[in-house]
Amino acid sequence: MALQISGLGKRFGGLEAIRNLSLQIAPGTIHALIGPNGAGKTTLISLLSGFLAADCGNIDFFGKPIQHRSQQERVGAGLVRSFQITSIFPSLTVLENLQVSVQRRHHRGFGFLAAAASDRRAREEAATLADRVGLGRHLQSRGDALSHGMRRRLDVGLSLACAPRMLLMDEPMAGMGHDEADEVVSLIRSLTPELTILLVEHDMDAVFALADRITVLVLGAVLASGTAQQIRDDPEVRAAYLGTEGAS
Amino acid sequence: MLTKKSQSALVWIVLFVALACFPWLATWAGQDFYIGVVIRIMIFAIVASSLNLILGYGGMVSFGHAAFFGLGAYAASIAVVHGANNVWLVWTLAAVVGGISALAVGFVATRTRGAYFIMITLAMGQLFYFLFVGLRQYGGDDGLRMPTRPALGFGLDIASESVFYAVVLIWTFLMHLLLARLVRSRFGLALEAVRENESRMGAIGYSTRQYRVIAFAVAGVMAGVAGALLAMHNQFVSPKMLHWSQSGTLMIMVALGGMGRLHGGFLGAAVFLLLEEVLSSYFSYWHIFVGAILLLVVMVSPDGLAGLGRLFKRKAATPVDEGHAP
Amino acid sequence: MGTLLLEQTLNGLQFSVTLFLIAAGLTLVFGVMNFVNLAHGSLFMVGAYFAAWFAGMSGSFWIGLLCALPATALVGLVVEVLVLRRLYAKDHMVHVLATFALILIFNDLVRIVWGPLPLPLDLPSGLAGAIQLGPVPYSSFRLVIMLSGVLVGLLLWLLVTRTRMGMWVRAGANNREMAIAMGVNVKWLYTAVFTFGTVLSALAGVMLGPFVAVESGMGDGVLILAFVVVVIGGIGSVLGAAAGALIVGVVDTLGRTALPALLSAALPPTIATSLGSALGSMMIYLVMVVVLFWRPSGLFPANS
Numbered sequence: 070m071a072l073q074i075s076g077l078g079k080r081f082g083g084l085e086a087i088r089n090l091s092l093q094i095a096p097g098t099i100h101a102l103i104g105p106n107g108a109g110k111t112t113l114i115s116l117l118s119g120f121l122a123a124d125c126g127n128i129d130f131f132g133k134p135i136q137h138r139s140q141q142e143r144v145g146a147g148l149v150r151s152f153q154i155t156s157i158f159p160s161l162t163v164l165e166n167l168q169v170s171v172q173r174r175h176h177r178g179f180g181f182l183a184a185a186a187s188d189r190r191a192r193e194e195a196a197t198l199a200d201r202v203g204l205g206r207h208l209q210s211r212g213d214a215l216s217h218g219m220r221r222r223l224d225v226g227l228s229l230a231c232a233p234r235m236l237l238m239d240e241p242m243a244g245m246g247h248d249e250a251d252e253v254v255s256l257i258r259s260l261t262p263e264l265t266i267l268l269v270e271h272d273m274d275a276v277f278a279l280a281d282r283i284t285v286l287v288l289g290a291v292l293a294s295g296t297a298q299q300i301r302d303d304p305e306v307r308a309a310y311l312g313t314e315g316a317s
Numbered sequence: 318m319l320t321k322k323s324q325s326a327l328v329w330i331v332l333f334v335a336l337a338c339f340p341w342l343a344t345w346a347g348q349d350f351y352i353g354v355v356i357r358i359m360i361f362a363i364v365a366s367s368l369n370l371i372l373g374y375g376g377m378v379s380f381g382h383a384a385f386f387g388l389g390a391y392a393a394s395i396a397v398v399h400g401a402n403n404v405w406l407v408w409t410l411a412a413v414v415g416g417i418s419a420l421a422v423g424f425v426a427t428r429t430r431g432a433y434f435i436m437i438t439l440a441m442g443q444l445f446y447f448l449f450v451g452l453r454q455y456g457g458d459d460g461l462r463m464p465t466r467p468a469l470g471f472g473l474d475i476a477s478e479s480v481f482y483a484v485v486l487i488w489t490f491l492m493h494l495l496l497a498r499l500v501r502s503r504f505g506l507a508l509e510a511v512r513e514n515e516s517r518m519g520a521i522g523y524s525t526r527q528y529r530v531i532a533f534a535v536a537g538v539m540a541g542v543a544g545a546l547l548a549m550h551n552q553f554v555s556p557k558m559l560h561w562s563q564s565g566t567l568m569i570m571v572a573l574g575g576m577g578r579l580h581g582g583f584l585g586a587a588v589f590l591l592l593e594e595v596l597s598s599y600f601s602y603w604h605i606f607v608g609a610i611l612l613l614v615v616m617v618s619p620d621g622l623a624g625l626g627r628l629f630k631r632k633a634a635t636p637v638d639e640g641h642a643p
Numbered sequence: 644m645g646t647l648l649l650e651q652t653l654n655g656l657q658f659s660v661t662l663f664l665i666a667a668g669l670t671l672v673f674g675v676m677n678f679v680n681l682a683h684g685s686l687f688m689v690g691a692y693f694a695a696w697f698a699g700m701s702g703s704f705w706i707g708l709l710c711a712l713p714a715t716a717l718v719g720l721v722v723e724v725l726v727l728r729r730l731y732a733k734d735h736m737v738h739v740l741a742t743f744a745l746i747l748i749f750n751d752l753v754r755i756v757w758g759p760l761p762l763p764l765d766l767p768s769g770l771a772g773a774i775q776l777g778p779v780p781y782s783s784f785r786l787v788i789m790l791s792g793v794l795v796g797l798l799l800w801l802l803v804t805r806t807r808m809g810m811w812v813r814a815g816a817n818n819r820e821m822a823i824a825m826g827v828n829v830k831w832l833y834t835a836v837f838t839f840g841t842v843l844s845a846l847a848g849v850m851l852g853p854f855v856a857v858e859s860g861m862g863d864g865v866l867i868l869a870f871v872v873v874v875i876g877g878i879g880s881v882l883g884a885a886a887g888a889l890i891v892g893v894v895d896t897l898g899r900t901a902l903p904a905l906l907s908a909a910l911p912p913t914i915a916t917s918l919g920s921a922l923g924s925m926m927i928y929l930v931m932v933v934v935l936f937w938r939p940s941g942l943f944p945a946n947s
Contacts, residue, residue: 140520141522144520144521144522145522150520156514156516156517157514157517158509158510158513158514158517159513159514160509160513161506161509161510161513165506165509165510166510168506169506169507169510169518169521170521172503172506172507173521173522173523176503179503179504179507179527179528179531180502180503180504180507181499181502181503181504182498182499182502183502183503184498184501184502185501185502185503185505185506186501188503212513227517227521230521231521231522372736376736378735378736378739380739425932425936428935428936428939429935429939430939431735432673432679432735432874432878433874433878433935433939433940433941435679435735435739436870436871436873436874436931436935437874437931437932437935439867439870440871440928440931440932441928441932443867443925443928444925444928444929444932447921447922447924447925447928448921448925450917450921450924451917451918451919451920451921451922451924451925452917452918452921453913453914453917453918454914457917561867562863565743565746568739568740568743569740569743569744572740576736601759602751602754602755603751604747604748604750604751605747605748605751605752605755607744607747608744608745608746608747608748608751609744609748611740611741611743611744611747612726612741612744612745612748615730615737615740615741615744616726616729616730616741
């Protein structure tokens, strides 16, 4: 298992945001997490990334327990989170965006006098990553000159620059128009099977297009978990969540 | 077509040659006075560039930078008053004083963000200002004279204006080379990324605070040396050199010249001081013009004068077209 | 020594009140618009100049005061609409540069309009005397300043906590998007907040005018102290401005007067005076650094 969660719990004062949650994600798959607002999806992502500490439960990442590890350590182990709001370096070029993320892994020191332009290994890896996310022809474009969809792809690229084994993606389709969303969906699909992905999303088209398995979260607990077809057919899920959305 | 970097290098070589020839031209035209003006411009080019590192590249609005400038000047003057007669020693002292004080201020200030950061740098600058106002044995409010310029050695007489000019010219170019090397380095790239998006850099694994504090310290070293040079030029230093309004002037220079652009400090210092020189000879109230120009520049071109070129280019450019995912 | 201490403490309190008036407007502009306004001290100066001008023409301090407030409010309004509105969305660096430019412009503008020499502003004849406060005769006018400052403070507190407008201001300070969602006309709210702050600052200028020289640059020193007040008290909070003003006013006044006196017990008089005076001036910045180290967002920040 890439990720094995058992008995996870988190309280905020009187509110039990996550209740006795257990989940398994197989390596190389895309696992979608859906549910109504306030179900605890973002809280779960925060618990997995290390931004929040769980009250109880275990999280095993590729067999190793990580529930007590810091955010930096989890990134180092290969568990990387991307954010709802695209977070890039606007006035830097696409190449520079990726290069600065890559160079962290290549070098230990500050590199005061080492010219960035001469860092061939980092530059090459950055260019490769740019190709990976479909920005290979825009290496010299500034981040703030990119369209919304391209920025999202750059954001994914920055996450990939950390050499992750698993990505936690929090609403990557947010704010995307139809065509842009298609591009992001293709990109995400292309990331597997090398990467494992846990995807929080509201865009049902994207979810059904991408997910190998879906887990439905309601009020901090798992309501149902299974394949896309199983979830679509599950009457409880329809009632709680999909029914009002009218998914066919 | 030359690369941008080669273009830049060419401009600097031409500039170096022009500045090197300038004293002879000035003397020949009977305008010796302007040699002193150009020396001042070069010294302020160094300190403005050092602020550009923090402000432009680092994105930190430090309102106390003049303190390091003044500390370097006082370190030099006090050393000479106490008998130091070796300019290399004096420069080293000024650099160390500037660097260590900037390290301390940077360390404290980077605990805060946004407006609080601005205020704490301003406050710490004022602390240094009042320190020198209060030190009566070093002149206090009246300032301190530097009796002689410390010796250069090599058989050169640093009291001579042409020798001093050459010294300042060489320092200006060395500092520019240092800045260029630094901003084009991995450190420089990371520093700019921290400016753009600190939380992302933290998420990637960078210790962002370290980068900011180090930038502060380097800028402090540069400002300290520039301060020593100004003290040697005027053979005088006063607490006004550390006042927050002087920090404001330095910020204006960087804003005019172009924040985060390599020649921003140099261009800004030159434009500001020349404006001051020209305007003050025609108008008693020339600050109003400087204010108006600055306001205009800030509202029209946030990248300063150096950014004006890019502003025109951007308007003519076509928008980036969509790439396609694999 | 006791009477001197009492008098200096009273002066410190009076200074606190003046600082509060200036800082209140500054902190609201900071909190509601997230705008760093260095030109706030310039409006303080313009207020003093208008008062001196109108008082000089009419022979009455009170006419000077009554005319100066709307006149300065108008100036503030013009500045806000023409310049500041375009800058709210930009980052602090732009605010600092633009408002620093305004300081330069205003400092020369007042000299162009009213000449380079300081303008006299006399105490109102009715309040030129002193009232006996226990052992100390204290200037009636200073007492009036303190009283009016406290009244304004109460009024401000009532406005901010009890009125709808005040609710919008607090909402704006905490969450701009929410304020817009609530249907608040943000643009005019900002203008109103700025103008109100201007009036307070002008009032401080008019009241301080008789004690300091009404001259170009008079707002600069006060501006810095006002910022220290805002930062210590916490950005966006009127309560913070009051707390900060109290601390800064008293520490600064006592520091600058008491320290030289204390030091002269141990050091030769000339050194004691200058060192003491310098240390006294440094005190308030030291306090600010310490407060920020302990509470990086000030004592009572609006957005906690």
